[in-house]
Amino acid sequence: MGARKSIVALVIVLAILAIAPLGLPRFYTYLIALIVTTGLLSTSLNFVLGFGGIYQFHHAVFYGAGAYGAAIMIAKLGYSGWLGFVAGPLVAAALSFIIGLICVRLSKLYFGMLQISLGSLVWAIVYRWYGFTGGDDGIHGIPMPELVGSPLGAYYFALIVGGLSLLVMHRILNSPFGSTLQGIRDNAVRSQAVGVNVRRHQLAAIVIAGFFGGVAGVLFVVVDNSVFPDMMFWTLSLEITIMALLGGWLTFLGPMLGAAVIVCLRTFVSGFTDYWTLILGILLVLVILFLPEGLLGYVLEAWKRRTSESAEG
């Protein structure tokens, strides 16, 4: 699918979502906002994982950093909401720069294992620092600016900011920088040989992904008005990796689709059983065994095969 077509598809979906609250109960607008938030998080992960080939195993820590950055600015330091919303992603970007700088010298799995460990340190600090972060309770009832204070306002804010973030990431991936990044993923040695500074490009990609992970964190604060340490626990990082894998991590919109499927499944399955993680685990095994390209990847592949067949015939 060409770049223009995916943008058109994105705009159509956004238009449908924009009028959705008119006919839907409030619970569903909350659910959609949650999907957009989680989907943005998963897409920002896929920016480095699928397109950069970097084993970003602990991406949720930047989500948490964005959310906590905003929440602490607003609830603890008393700044205005809008300032907090800007601060969150910047905190996330700064943290991703520090962690990225330590990890980027290492190769694939080494990188991932070190990142998951360093991210866990951040989690442990947040979890224990009662005075500043609220410890394991987190921070609840964060006051919001009037415009996004209502559920409907939060919904539109999530939609607009989420959509804009996707557009920006899409533009970056189609820029020379994005091409270089994908070149590094496909063959790092050759990229190095033609004079690309591999480490610097990877670090830049990690910071961009961390920034948008932080934006997703801010959206969660707006939608839910709360933060808690589980937002940066390593299991969440792997859950959003599952979303990217399920949707198709070589496609741009795959992670969004995967997030939609998993968030909906979790919401409805949790009503019936306590064993949601068991179901998620089995689902993941099935995806790895039978659908390694992901849902969207599979559909695109089938579509391409059909068009090429009809072109021949």
Add this chain to the structure above:
Amino acid sequence: MDIISFICSPGVLCQVLVGLSRTVILFIVASGLSLILGVLRIPNIAHGSLYMIGAFMAFTVSKVFGGGITGYWMAVLLAPIIVAALSFIAERAIFCRLYEREHIMLFLLTFAFALIFGDLVKLVWGAEYRTVSMPRFFQGSIPIFGLPFPIYNFFLLIMGPLVAIVLWLIVNKTKMGKISRAAAVDREMVGAVGINVSLVFATVFVIGCYLAGLGGALVAPIVNVTLGMDHTLIIEAFLIVIMGGLGNIWGALLGALIFGLTQSLGILIWPQFGIIFPYAAVIVVLSFRPTGLLRSTW
């Protein structure tokens, strides 16, 4: 001078000894992880879950044999074997089909198993925590530096080097170990000379998982056996393996030592954030030796 007298005070020395016995558990679990990493190149996230299952199994086995000293020894003997059997089934059923695939797929597969095992434990043992009673033989303590030091921790301090030596003998002195080291370097070549590589991988995987179960069984009498004990342990084991060098058994021992000591001293110095010290140690180690202290097999 102040620092030296602080470190030499009996309270601190005792804390170090307790920290060392925790190091033993960490080493046993991390060496299994490192073995699997070195040969199969999978960072097995489910390793922590197997440790947890080992601890819960120890609880059940020791109850079946009526607690006491028999119950304890049966638990230490049987629980890791049950865990190894479980991992053998998982390896033969699913993992062995995917060795050709990208490593990240295998990594995610181990996460799937961590999720499944976690909920299975909840299904079988419930969400409450369990305690394995300490057999009377291990109760009580020996006075060291004028302070009581629990006998069980002493037992652990003997177990650690024992496991290290046995593991070293298996890896370096048996034919199996030699083949697995060769397979770690060049899988295809080992296959080409007529060795069943898949079976070698299965054996290494099962031995590694046995060690996770053993760690769980040994730790059971001194902690509350509870859901979620896998989550923190696996991250600690990752750190240890990274610090020591992936796939290196002695590296795992060294890493566990550094981790255990910095942690136990860190908690003395700064109770709330003692956890920062082991991480700081890792960052320092990696800034000088990016691939760990000892030679990695990669």
